[in-house]
Amino acid sequence: MKQEDLWGVDAAQHYDTPGTDMFAPEVLGPTVDRLAELAGGGAALEFAVGTGRVAVPLAERGVPVTGIELSRPMVERLRTKADETTLPVIIGDMATAVAPGTYTMVYLVFNTISNLLTQTEQVQCFRNAARHLTPGGRFVIELWVPELRKLPPGQEAVVWRSEPGYIGLDTYDVLNQHVVSHHFRFDDTKDAQLSRSPHRYIWPAELDLMAQLAGFVLETRHADWDGAEFTAESRSHVSVYRYQPDDDV
Structure with a gap:
């Protein structure tokens, strides 16, 4: 990306x-x-x-x-x-x-x-x-x-926000100090929209x-x-x- x-x-x-x-x-x-x-x-x-x-x-x-x-x-x-x-x-x-x-x-x-x-x-x-x-x-x-304290051992993802119509989830690559933020937006239908953005955390x-x-x-x-x-x-x-x-x- x-x-x-x-x-x-x-x-x-x-x-x-x-x-x-x-x-x-x-x-x-x-x-x-x-x-x-x-x-x-x-x-x-x-x-x-x-x-x-x-x-x-x-x-x-x-x-x-x-x-x-x-x-x-x-x-x-x-x-x-x-x-x-x-x-x-x-x-x-x-x-x-x-x-x-x-x-x-x-x-x-x-x-x-x-x-x-x-x-x-x-x-x-x-x-x-x-x-x-x-x-x-x-x-x-x-x-x-960086919220690595929330990352359980052996897992790569953390939900950092959950509210009606939105879930924010980060996936971590701790070896390379990278994180990808995933933004899920949805309504009462079965469909959802996903957008992502890569980052290097500091x-x-x-x-x-x-x-x-x-x-x-x-x-x-x-x-x-x-x-x-x-x-x-x-x-x-x-x-x-x-x-x-x-x-x-």
Whole structure:
């Protein structure tokens, strides 16, 4: 499964769920609030900007935002919300594509760094963020914590959500640190729809080492965008890294 195939026309048409799920005000509001604060009055670059779920309201808050996005259909969807002048987008891979200018903040949300399926690509993503940042700038990552403690010995699959009309199931390849998320959607009929997405999961400690290799130091880590404490039981985290290229790291 190639990422450009996963994020085609059909995915772009069904990605936005206004007012619900990750578009719900209680989810999106704290995300935008925190990013606006972390931008520090400067410009921001979003890796994998998608349909502009975060970038559009962030730009409306007065933060100049540029995006990098691999999927042209996703960008076409974004263009129904903001034009090129308001929110410029570079078509390309977030690990290698270069946007013009420098920024006080680079960010990626909703587990997007795990869409890069090798450790090498993920390290390149950090280095690409560093390439775009002013010294002291921030790289902000929202990422889930691998749930291997829920994986019984000898089994490869975990149901991580079950609710009316939806089952989410992850299958793990622990040798290669890969996981495939399976999304089953169904109604009262016998038919169901399945979509899948591959990821390379990253432990927080590994993420910190990737950051160190690219000249970053960890500034803060919280369990969510509201600033809840990150603990051993946290299912996700928001990690903020400072770019300090002159440090002996």
